[in-house]
Amino acid sequence: MGSPANHDNVASLATDFYSLLESFKETPFYHLLFEIFLVLTVLWLILFRKPRRIEKKLTEKEKQELIDEWQPEPLVPPVDANHPALNVRVLDGIVGKTIEIDGKKSLNFATFNFLNFVGNPRITDKAIQAVQKYGVGSCGPRGFYGTIDIHLELEERLAHFFNCEEGIIYSYGFSTVASIIPAYSKRNDILFVDEGVHYAIQKGVEASRSTVKWFRHNDISDLERLLVEQDIHDKKNPKKARTLRRFLIIEGLYMNYGDLCPLPRMVELKYQYKYRIFMDESVSFGTIGQTGRGVTEYYNIDRRKIDLISSSLEYSVGSIGGFAVGSSFVVDHQRLSAQGYCFSASLPPLLAAAAIEALNIMEEEDTTLCDTLMEKSKRLHQKLLDIKGYLIVGEDISPLKHLRLTNSQNTVARLEEIVEFAQTRGITITVARYLNDEHRLPEPSIRLILNVEMTDEELEFLCTVLQEARVKVTV
Amino acid sequence: MSNYQTNKPGDDNNRTSDHRNREEFEETPTWAAVVTVLGYAILSALGWLRDFLRHIGLEEKRTAHDPNPKDFVPLYQSYECFYTRNLYTRIRDVFNQPIASVAGAKVHVMERVSDDYNWTFKFSGKKIPSINLGSYNYLGFAENQGPCSEQAIKSIETYAVTTCSTRHELGHQRYVKELESLMAEYLNVEDCIAFGMGFATNALNIPTLAGKGDLILSDKLNHVSLILGARLSGATIRTFNHNDMKDLEAHLRKAIISGQPRTCRPWKKILIIVEGVYSMEGSLCKLPEIIELKKKYKAYLYVDEAHSIGAIGSRGRGVVDYWKVDPNDIEIHMGTFTKSFGSAGGYIAGKKNIIDYIRVSSHSACYSSSMSAPIVQQIISALSIIMGRDGTNDGQKRIQQLACNVRYFRRQLVDMGFIVYGNNNSPVVPVMLFMPAKIAAVNREMLKRDCAVVTVGFPATLLTESRVRFCISAGHTKEMLDHALKAMDEVGHLVSLRYSKKNPHHRWVELDHADYDKEYTS
Helix, strand or coil, rough: CHHHHHCCCCCHHEEEEHHHHHHHHCCCCHHHHHHHHHHHHHHHHHHCCCCCCCCCCCCCCHHHHHHHHHCCCCCCCCCCCCCCHHHHCCCCCCCEEEEEEEEEEEEEEECCCCCCCCCHHHHHHHHHHHHHHCCCCCEEEEHHHEEEHHHHHHHHCCCCCHCCCCEEEECCHHHHHHHHHHHHCCCEEEEEEEEECCHHHHHHHHHHCCEEECCCCCCCCHHHHHHHHHHHHHCHHHHHHHCCCCCEECEEEEECCCEEEEHHHHHHHHHHHEEEEEEEEECCCCCCCCCCHHHHHHHHCHHHCCCCCEEECCCCCCCCCEEEECHHHHHHCCCHHHHHHCCCCCCHHHHHCCCCCCHHHHHHCCCCCCHHHHHHHHHHHHHHHHCCCEEECCCCCEEEEEEEEEEEEEHHHHHHHHHHHHCCCCCCCCCCCCCCCCCCCCCCCEEEECCCCCCHHHHHHHHHHHHHHHHHHHC | CCCCCCCCCCCCCHHHEEEEEECCCCCHHHHHHHHHHHHHHHHHHHHHHHHHHHHHCCCCCCCCCCCCCCCCCCCCCCCHHHHHHHHHHHHHHHHCCCCCCCCCCEEEEEEEECCCCCCEEEEEEEEEEEEEECCCCCCCCCCCCHHHHHHHHHHHHHHHCCCCCECCCCCHHHHHHHHHHHHHHHHHHEEEECCCHHHHHHHHHHHHHHHCCEEEEECCCCCCCHHHHHHHCCCEEEEECCHHHHHHHHHHHHHHHCCCCCCCCCCCCCEEEEHHHHCCCCCECCCHHHHHHHHHHHCEEEEEEECCCCCCCCCCCCHHHCCCCHHHHHEEEEECCCCCCCCCCCCEEECCCHHHHHHHHHHHHHHCCCHHHHHHHHHHHHHHHHEEEEEECCHHHHHHHHHHHHHHHHHHHHHHHHEECEEEECCEEEEEEECHHHHHHHHHHHHHHCEEEEEECCCCCCCCEEEEECCCCCCCHHHHHHHHHHHHHHHHHCCCCCCCCCCCCHHHHCCCCHHHHHHCCC
């Protein structure tokens, strides 16, 4: 029952509304557009615009004050003048089986001269001939007239020695593995690395920027645990998993521990979990295996199952540099992507000539160098086990052994005392030196290295001196 | 389109704008850039077509096969190798050419033939004697006869080839100490330390000098070893435009005012890394201006003199000698022994406390074999000759010969109408080619005319800036340089390399040779 007044109100409202609509039709188009734009702007300001941070605008005076006040730290921190690296023994002569320090001769158990090639007359002759033909330096990287025919010969010989398709040489042992790993493994790829690998491998792993999974030294069950974890992770995202490369980085004979890697089991796991194996045989080349062809020969594993073997020419071979051997598929990639190969001067020809001659000696028909070395290592190991007070770390066939003191007396200072005492008796040994930023700093030890030319009497003498030193230090 | 600074008259520092120090980087002609990019586009299109044909089986796959089973993740992504398979392999014969003699002023290049378009090579057995314009042999010490090699041979007999031990253990020989003190004297600094490899010197020692919380300001065109070292150090890296002092100053100011990103804490220290001579550009760093900036903003300076030590400066002491600045103003002097001394290895020199710290914490000193005796002896002999200690003035003659050769060679190239980059005094002479096909053409044609040259393209340079890079040596005689210039003149005419818009184009016979010969008599 609407009263006339109500009805009038509604009617007037309706008329008002109607006239409003009419007036809309009459307003100019641009006016409508402008109003709609304003409305939309207001809506946007309320809903979408983030509040702008009020930037601190500094005046020129304030900027100059900041610049004047800033004090940098010194470029390097101060160094203790008594640090052992600043007070190293200075030598002057051939560092072979014997060395002369301060005019006294001593037996050398400290340098990586496994096959006693340092000072070998055949190698010296060949090096001299190379200088007379090629001069000393190579004057350029491999891409720009730095490839000399002697490099190609050395690469072929190394590939032939290991019975692989191709070899590649580098001019510096440290850079070899440190350039190889980043050439294949990029960001997001996965590296399974043994914790006991030496420093150059650690730097290569760092340079690659890949995801690194460390497993306990020589602990296969820890490696399997990591592989299983990665497998579970892969199953959640199979598409991504198909683009991630996986590598296992190990050493044949570990320089910091003197023990062999469990290669057969690792090769089995390779085909199960689909990773590639890069093995560094710096120490095991020339020392392990009947003919010195490394851990693959010792375990009788087909070398084609290992994707890449890298090694150094600075230990058994008695030259300088490094190399890698493997299938052409793997090795050829380094010629364009390994930084230490492409952007560095090539190996001086005389060092390549020395390495070729060393290979000649190792490959001779009647040589028993490596066999003899393994035998002597076993005998030395037995003799060392008989000395009380030392812990011998390493395999019995390894020519590289680490000696530690027992009964929680193992400190660098005590080991240095033993080294000094041994020097006075005519035995040169050394404490293994590491930098503080190793991934897992090994415990202090004396690194004993056996030279194949050492006689049994000399080994006995070594053990006697070590025994006396132990007694002296504990007193 | 070149974005480098050319010196304009009225620059801040009078020394750097002196006409003798003039650096030229003529702009790329637009049509050349367009044709170059078109060239790469056509090559890429052909490459895709070939890849497709290989995929469907119409064409044979020539690359090596993975010996592992098929379900392994592929070792290389196919796009990574696209460039190698389709562009690089076409002109592969031009790179990595083996030689069979000493890399001196003349070299024997081993001839290679390929039956299958550069996938495999065979040696024909022929050796091509050529003038060596590619090896880094600035002072001509790459010799297999003479006092240097004789002394090197004596040192092999006395010390053997290696010590098989590291510097921290038993590799510290007397001859290395001698080298280090001689080098420190040569550079007029307090102390020096030597390493076995130049690349490793940078890559393994920059991490000991800089770390997290530090800032590294590196020139855009720095060498790969410097970039690797900076990356491994963990510091923040910012690049400034090549030789652009205004950009460097802007970066320094911004860094000190704003501090570290996100936390705004002040930087612990700032390290500026530059090179003496840039090996692809031929330019010199503007050392006086950089030192001024460094003192104003309290930054530290690292100068890599790989190509400039021995080759630049009136006494061969590098850019420090060239610009006549105080060596104590530069914190780290770094250099290599490969280029001017005919040996191998690198060094770092500076104040004693810095060098002591590097001795203690360097990766090379602790884990790498010490330097080989003949290598060290070669450097000592070369240094003695350069410093005049052997009683002759052979060293000074070599330095002057190199300077004459450089001036003689450069002026004629510029006057013939080629675009030549770099400083008038730098022994590195890049001549622009631009187009990818010319990289191969110039190299092969020059070899036919008995000149061994180095041609570089992408990725060592920018895509449109391929070049042929000559390295002049003190061992080159005037006749050798004339032969090379004649060859370059012919090849330039054959392949159309005269791009310069600033300088008129001439053939070699049209030049007034008496004018250039004056370089040798002055």
